Amino acid sequence: MSDFETLPDSITITRPDDWHLHLRDGATLASVLPHSARQFGRAIVMPNLKPPVTTAAAAVAYRDRILAALPAGMAFDPLMTLYLTNNTPPDEIVRAQESGVVHAVKLYPAGATTNSDAGVTDIANCYKTLEKMQEVGMPFLVHGEVTDHDIDLFDREAVFIERVMRPLRRDFPALKIVFEHITTKDAAQYVAEAEGPIAATITAHHLLYNRNEIFKGGIRPHYYCLPVLKREEHRLALVTAATSGDERFFLGTDSAPHAQGAKEAACGCAGCYTALHAMELYTEAFARAGALDKLEAFSSFNGPDFYDLPRNTGTITLKREQWTLPDLLPMADAQVVPLNAGETINWKMV
Numbered sequence: 119m120s121d122f123e124t125l126p127d128s129i130t131i132t133r134p135d136d137w138h139l140h141l142r143d144g145a146t147l148a149s150v151l152p153h154s155a156r157q158f159g160r161a162i163v164m165p166n167l168k169p170p171v172t173t174a175a176a177a178v179a180y181r182d183r184i185l186a187a188l189p190a191g192m193a194f195d196p197l198m199t200l201y202l203t204n205n206t207p208p209d210e211i212v213r214a215q216e217s218g219v220v221h222a223v224k225l226y227p228a229g230a231t232t233n234s235d236a237g238v239t240d241i242a243n244c245y246k247t248l249e250k251m252q253e254v255g256m257p258f259l260v261h262g263e264v265t266d267h268d269i270d271l272f273d274r275e276a277v278f279i280e281r282v283m284r285p286l287r288r289d290f291p292a293l294k295i296v297f298e299h300i301t302t303k304d305a306a307q308y309v310a311e312a313e314g315p316i317a318a319t320i321t322a323h324h325l326l327y328n329r330n331e332i333f334k335g336g337i338r339p340h341y342y343c344l345p346v347l348k349r350e351e352h353r354l355a356l357v358t359a360a361t362s363g364d365e366r367f368f369l370g371t372d373s374a375p376h377a378q379g380a381k382e383a384a385c386g387c388a389g390c391y392t393a394l395h396a397m398e399l400y401t402e403a404f405a406r407a408g409a410l411d412k413l414e415a416f417s418s419f420n421g422p423d424f425y426d427l428p429r430n431t432g433t434i435t436l437k438r439e440q441w442t443l444p445d446l447l448p449m450a451d452a453q454v455v456p457l458n459a460g461e462t463i464n465w466k467m468v
């Protein structure tokens with residue numbers, strides 16, 4: 119817990135953005151969107167729908183559905199992404215660029231995570247398309263885990279750096295890459311030291327929790343996400359990276375709603391729902407690190423700077439005030455259990 123004596127009563131920062139968000143579609147989208155729109159000005163919207171968003175036309179249509187689901191009076195700018203497949207043609211990158219609403223292309227290694235079945239089986243299949251992305255300046259967002267069966271689940275990210283990331287960046291040194299939701303000291307160090315245009319998003323839950331949280335007193339499915347929480351040494355490295363002031367690290371919640379029944383199951387889905395209270399969680403993580411002065415750049419400046427977008431105008435304020443998270447939130451015709459359900463947290467967005 120934070121040391122209340124030395125902390126300010128409130129903190130006001132430029133309105134932040136979420137550079138990694140799952141909004142889903144249909145009735146689920148309508149349920150979760152207001153939470154993100156309340157906290158963030160914009161979000162990079164992940165394309166792992168069923169079926170995935172693989173074309174510029176599909177991204178434009180998805181964006182229209184998001185805007186239609188936005189409650190009147192809320193301002194929110196969804197930044198769309200394409201789901202890369204083995205067969206995405208280079209022309210689709212041109213169409214995406216020309217659409218004006220697609221801001222990046224996402225790599226899901228096939229089998230790595232939720233709705234990744236249509237993902238890439240071998241990045242070599244995508245080289246022509248990656249060349250086009252490099253040429254037009256389209257950022258490449260990477261779920262950085264190998265899926266080889268001989269690799270331990272907890273080592274998937276570190277092995278990805280050696281087997282995929284280094285060769286990829288050697289072959290495309292000018293391609294803008296975001297290493298999404300990094301979870302290891304290996305990834306933090308790689309991003310901090312690499313040459314060229316690379317950045318990383320970091321979730322609030324990977325800043326606050328290590329893998330013990332998944333097994334505390336029993337198996338706790340709401341702390342299960344991918345890449346899975348790691349050892350404490352990795353969490354500490356992520357906190358150091360996020361609070362360092364290095365502009366390569368920025369906010370991406372990876373808020374990933376799954377219905378309660380899909381998580382509390384014999385084979386539960388991966389994903390933590392944090393859209394309701396993301397800024398509260400990031401503020402807590404930065405406060406514990408004694409680095410509240412670094413929260414604004416991480417949350418509101420480094421992301422737009424990397425994506426060549428203007429920073430938001432306007433501000434948000436977080437008050438140091440305890441409140442208790444609901445146990446459940448309505449979602450479509452079911453419910454979602456937010457991370458920290460029923461727990462009391464120390465900051466409240468006003």
Ligand SMILES: NC(=O)N[C@@H](CC(=O)O)C(=O)O
Pocket residue numbers: 140166231232261342343344345372374375388389390
């Ligand atoms: N992070 C997760 O555990 N799940 C995400 C997918 C992803 O970001 O890998 C989801 O879409 O549910």
Ligand SMILES: [Zn+2]
Pocket residue numbers: 231261298299344345
């Ligand atoms: Zn992912």
Ligand SMILES: [Zn+2]
Pocket residue numbers: 138139140164372374
């Ligand atoms: Zn994600």
